Ligand SMILES: NC(=O)c1ccc[n+]([C@@H]2O[C@H](COP(=O)([O-])OP(=O)(O)OC[C@H]3O[C@@H](n4cnc5c(N)ncnc54)[C@H](O)[C@@H]3O)[C@@H](O)[C@H]2O)c1
């Protein structure tokens with residue numbers, strides 16, 4: 001079992017983490033344990049975890065980003081309340097980023113805050129969503145506009161959960177893994193490049209661990225996103241806008257990671273234009289993403305995207321701020337970019 005200890009919480013990763021989880025529960029003496037899952041994780045993941053828990057109340061919500069909203073949050077709060085959860089109750093979030101985001105938000109706000117533990121079940125949530133302390137829900141298709149900062153008590157990562165995850169969902173997590181490498185670890189990017197596209201058979205334990213270490217160390221230095229943490233937004237200024245547009249208009253909306261992958265290409269393009277990312281590194285990034293992610297073929301409404309970017313909670317005074325790459329492994333934050341260059345980057349992607 002691999003471990004990362006930080007002041008606020010500990011992360012355990014390995015094929016034997018559930019014994020540790022059971023130990024934690026005995027030690028903490030929670031008044032009641034609730035387990036939040038969606039219809040898929042209740043089917044595929046719950047049977048592997050349930051043997052380690054006694055006396056729990058399951059809470060099941062329908063899966064998918066469309067359910068990361070205040071109505072499902074209300075259902076979770078109501079279930080906690082009707083089952084007499086007090087402030088010493090615990091919520092275990094068993095699922096992907098949707099479950100850890102909404103579950104963490106509900107736990108952080110219920111009776112002014114109860115403990116929660118994340119047990120991520122998708123690659124994306126293992127490398128990203130389950131750690132970092134950002135919790136929240138979407139509103140009117142705008143991503144994560146309602147939320148809080150609060151850390152889980154502990155995170156238990158059990159990579160064999162990935163065995164039931166389909167390739168699209170694994171690819172989704174790859175975008176965030178790649179982002180972590182691009183902003184701070186060139187050697188990790190080279191390891192990722194060495195895995196052939198569509199080879200999902202490799203054991204990802206050590207890559208997940210390296211990626212997590214990057215996120216944890218960044219969040220530790222800047223928990224409230226004043227400066228360094230903004231490096232984690234690489235690919236997300238354009239990525240989030242495309243994700244929002246797709247949620248509003250596509251029958252099968254882009255997944256978060258798929259939108260971030262497009263954002264990575266566009267923001268690497270902008271990095272080359274303003275921050276001197278070399279043509280060679282730019283080409284490597286574009287090749288890595290294009291060989292692994294299908295091309296988004298829907299029409300991109302550029303004016304609408306710019307509007308969404310201006311509206312992003314991370315921006316100030318109507319300027320659109322970017323995290324860009326100086327080189328692979330080194331990011332720079334708070335760079336203001338003109339609309340014209342953003343449009344050029346979108347055109348570049350569309351013409352690939
Ligand atoms: N808080 C943060 O810091 C942070 C960071 C990145 C992403 N996010 C959020 O995470 C969300 C995306 O997370 P996600 O990609 O994990 O999506 P998700 O939670 O919707 O999971 C994807 C799909 O996989 C299914 N699934 C989950 N685990 C499975 C398993 N082991 N086997 C089979 N099916 C399984 C789910 O039911 C769902 O249908 C977005 O809402 C995004 O905003 C948050």
Ligand SMILES: [Zn+2]
Nearest residue numbers: 176236256260
């Ligand atoms: Zn992300």
